[in-house]
Amino acid sequence: MLLVALDFDGNISVHVDDPEAAGPLPEAAEAVEALSALDSTSVALVSGRAIDSLVEVSGAGDHILLAGSHGGEYRMEVGAPPLSLSxxxxxxxxxxxxxxxxxxxxxxxxxxxxxxxxxxxxxxxxxxxxxxxxxxxxxxxxxxxxxxxxxxxxxxxxxxxVLAATKGDAIERIRAHVGATATYYSGDDLTDEDAFRALHDGDVGVKVGPGDTLAPFRVPAPVDVAVILTRLAELRATHVRSR
Ligand SMILES: [Mg+2]
Structure with missing residues (x-):
């Protein structure tokens, strides 16, 4: 199982002044749909946004796993209990x-x-x-x-x-949930470093934009992430169909 886990803002969507006006780049959205339709391939969005806001701006259907609030909230199964706080x-x-x-x-x-x-x-x-x-x-x-x-x-x-969860926790949890044997993750912000830290040997981490990072790869902007995801979807399709 390949897990393609993606930060949203600044990764598959361009940062905009009004956070509620954000949306994925069309090429990225297309690649996400293509990847999630393949056998042995799961796609997850891992964002600092609350789940409700993430659903709103991403338009992600139920086939896309979601981690919101930096790993504080999840949408992994239909009917799963909402976040409960003391x-x-x-x-x-x-x-x-x-x-x-x-x-x-x-x-x-x-x-x-x-x-x-x-x-x-x-x-x-x-x-x-x-x-x-x-x-x-x-x-x-x-x-x-x-x-x-x-x-x-x-x-x-x-x-x-009030929760100490990180995007690294989200990667661990989603990886276990889908039984991933390899993970791709890309993101642009400081909190994405927790996700890069949670990657294993053989996984692929891509930092988007400038700044220190633990990720071994870097691209300048979301438009480049769209190119990666499009190519990944093509290669993955060829691979799963040849098995
Ligand atoms: Mg981001």
Whole structure:
């Protein structure tokens, strides 16, 4: 079983200012469909987005496995129970939201994205100085008031979650779920490094864009990922049909 696991934003979709306006590149979406239709081949999206948001922007049907909230939420089987949090975790999610909204209200251009297990402060549309100040402010306040939560700094985003799950956990879990013997993973953000770390010998990791990485391969942009996936779908089709 080959597992093709994919970050969404900045990997098969181009980053856009309005996160809800994102969508996969047509060539990438086509390759994803082609791969998922092949025998002995599973496709999963592994994203920091909440599952609901991931379904909305990706349009992924039930044949695509989903890990959302950086491995905090899954859609692997129809009817699987939704994420369940303890009272304390729910309280912490609420307090986190209050802190982020307060910081955001003082920093024009920033925006809060709410997820089932945490919140993210988006800095992409703020001026550099404002973004830097908001970043320091939110880190300091969350550390002081909610020291137990997990911080996930990303590209133009400061995210905090009551769950410590990572994209590496997601890779482990999906690999076991499908019985993968080989895995492909590509992604563009800091949190994708956890996924690259979870790869085994013989797996393929591809970093998209600039920045330090554990991945052995790198391409400049999502359009290049679409090319990889299209070629992978062709080669995989030939391979599974020849068996
Ligand atoms: Mg990404």
């Amino acid at each position: 009272e304390k975790e729910l309280d912490d999610v609420e307090r986190l939201g209050a802190i982020l909204h307060e910081v955001s209200s003082r920093h024009p251009g920033t925006a809060v994205e709410s997820k089932p297990a945490g919140h993210a402060l988006h800095l992409r549309n703020a001026d550099d100085e404002v973004a830097l100040d908001a970043q320091h402010d939110v880190r300091r306040r969350v550390l002081a008031e909610l020291p137990g939560v997990t911080a996930r700094p990303g590209k133009d985003v400061e995210e905090f979650s």
